[in-house]
Amino acid sequence: MRFSCSSLILVIAFVFFLSGCDRPTPTGIEFDKIDTSQDPIQKPCTPDEPIIKEFKSCRFTMIPLAEYKISGVVVSTETYSSDWDGQISPVDLAIVWGKLTEPENGKYITYSQGSRWYHYKWKEGSPVDNSYVISHSSNNHIIPANENICRAVKTIRRKDRVVLKGFLVNLRGTAKGRTVSWNTSLSRTDTGNGSCELFYVSYVRIETKVYE
Secondary structure (H helix, E strand, O other): OOOOHHHHHHHHHHHHHHHHHOOOOOOEEOOOOOOOOOOOEEEEOOOOOOEEEEEOOEEEEEEEEEEEEEEEEEEEEEEOOOHHHHHHOOEEEEEEOHHHHOHHHHOOEEEEEEOOEEEEEEOOOOOOOHHHHHHOEEEEEEEEOOHHHHHHHHHOOOOOEEEEEEEEEEEEEEEOOEEEEEOOOOOOOOOOOOOOEEEEEEEEEEOOEEEO
């Protein structure tokens, strides 16, 4: 089969168009350096009404428990698409802050994720201990507020500096006729099952680009 130059150009343009459909649209630019030295900011909130999201054969009600903002460096990402939890939360982000963002400390620690869990290992001679890693890192189950936020969080890669804002939520719902639930942690020092943040995100900053 032969293609003319014009046909080839049209094919290339179509491919770029399709790839562009999956890209997020920036809603702003911020040039100040992201400060990753501080702990996440968490404030109690009393929402007027719950947040409701519906998908095919799924309906979820989320109760915001706290306003939440985290500024840090992403050390691992994992995407999910199967089952009900993959519909409501398609991305997990492991984020660190404080001394863990410093290259001389980061080289002693490796991070990984899988099956909604977050793991880390540190080498002998690490200047930070286990308790510091626990209190300065978190695994965030991201619930995007809209499609643009969803596309944005899917572009985040390891070593990106990010700012995320929204709410920590508890979730109740139905998925294919069964009742489901998912609760957030409200602490940065807990470990094990239930220690991850269930994070409804309405604002994303990746380096200098902002998405809402």
